[in-house]
Amino acid sequence: MHELAVTQEIVRAVEEEMVKLPARTRLVKVNLLLGQLTGYVPASIEFCYGALTESGPLEGSRLEIDYRLGRVRCKKCDGEFTLDGPYFICPACGGRDLTVLNGKELLITGLEVEEPEEGA
Ligand SMILES: [Zn+2]
Incomplete structure (x- = not known):
């Protein structure tokens, strides 16, 4: 299951971003751009994400995957x-x-967070 390793990478990258934000900032959603040609199954990544974020700083957040099909150009018939x-x-x-035009993406495109309330 390759998805577990790649999801661990995603979680680690998000955690690194979160520590730069004010304390008690809550993560709501992570946007991920995923290309078909990576071979990763979106549902498996979602499952792993849920399991990896059951507790800890990313607890309660969602992963939203923007899945992109593989787009190629043939060098023979153009x-x-x-x-x-x-x-x-x-x-x-x-x-x-x-030639791969797109479909190899694996990219965190956005984080949606809730800033801590003033004086809370
Ligand atoms: Zn062709």
Whole structure:
């Protein structure tokens, strides 16, 4: 299960950001951009995130995944395609020399936090 390792990385990166914010800032949501060609299953990452944040500084936060399909260009026929399966083959000509345009993203794109109330 590769998702566990990558989710641990995400949690660590978010925790590093959180310590820069005022004390008692509560994390509400993490936005993650995830490309299909990373091979990670969004539901598995969500599951791991839930398990890893059951307690600790990120407790109660949600992970929202923006899933991006694989977009490639074939070097043989110069066509552009969205891959809808795990096969790295041009659907038009069967070429295997494809340039990835997008789909390899794995990026935290935003954190939604609740600042502590004044004087609380
Ligand atoms: Zn092609």
